[in-house]
Amino acid sequence: MKDHRKSVTDQMGNKVDVPANPERIISLVPSQTELLFDLGLEKALVGVTKFCIHLNPQVREKIKIGGTKKFHFDRITQLAPDLIIGNKEENYREGIERLKRFYPVWMSDISNLEDNRMMITAVGQICNRPSQAHSITGRIDKLLHNFEPVTNKSVLYFIWRKPFMAVGGGTYIHEILNLCGFNNVMHKYTRYPELSADQIKAYNPEVILLSSEPYPFKAQHIAEFESLCPNAKILLVDGEMFSWFGSRLIKALPYFQQLKPLLH
Structure with missing residues (x-):
């Protein structure tokens, strides 16, 4: 047949x-x-x-x-x-x-x-x-219909260390950051631009998000970013929630709401 x-x-x-x-x-x-x-x-x-x-x-x-x-x-x-x-x-x-x-x-x-x-x-x-x-x-x-933005603050979202790599525009993570209400300071750059320590200082975002993947940022890395941006709120976040497309959004959207009290 x-x-x-x-x-x-x-x-x-x-x-x-x-x-x-x-x-x-x-x-x-x-x-x-x-x-x-x-x-x-x-x-x-x-x-x-x-x-x-x-x-x-x-x-x-x-x-x-x-x-x-x-x-x-x-x-x-x-x-x-x-x-x-x-x-x-x-x-x-x-x-x-x-x-x-x-x-x-x-x-x-x-x-x-x-x-x-x-x-x-x-x-x-x-x-x-x-x-x-x-x-x-x-x-x-x-x-999505019931979703409310969790913030309106500027953000740098890091996916790598040595070299520092952040999320730029045109990416799914950037779309998710926008959905959450963040102002991605790297939106004019595409994909995942590298940043020097001086550039991070100059951007001086209100929030720094350290992803669990692909680089596994941990608590010990927070001090490194505190020294660069002492006024920023620095959070470790579940990278899967921000970067996994597909049905993961069903879990991700409630997760983003849980971040709201941590950002204020």
């Missing part, structure tokens, strides 16, 4: 021929792994990254195909996926291009809330879970 397939377009504008009913899915991004579980696709999900470890006890049982920036192609070959789901920002182009020669690879590209909504809907349609996807976007829409 001939395998039924359908042609879809991913968020990078690429045409992808996917099975009508994907049964062996590999996820190359932790946040999208979480979404696949929330869509009820845990049985079809055969491979995940080494960073997909704590979302659900069942995810630990899945074969690890490497990291988001370095794939173990031999393991992927053994898994014989009929659909691979990746992300432009999280994954590396060379690896994705190699995978595309052998498998259907659907790529997300997310820099704002609408992109995220479209991704959830698209993955639900591709994987025959449209009603589950609609339920997730409906919950997110309701939370």
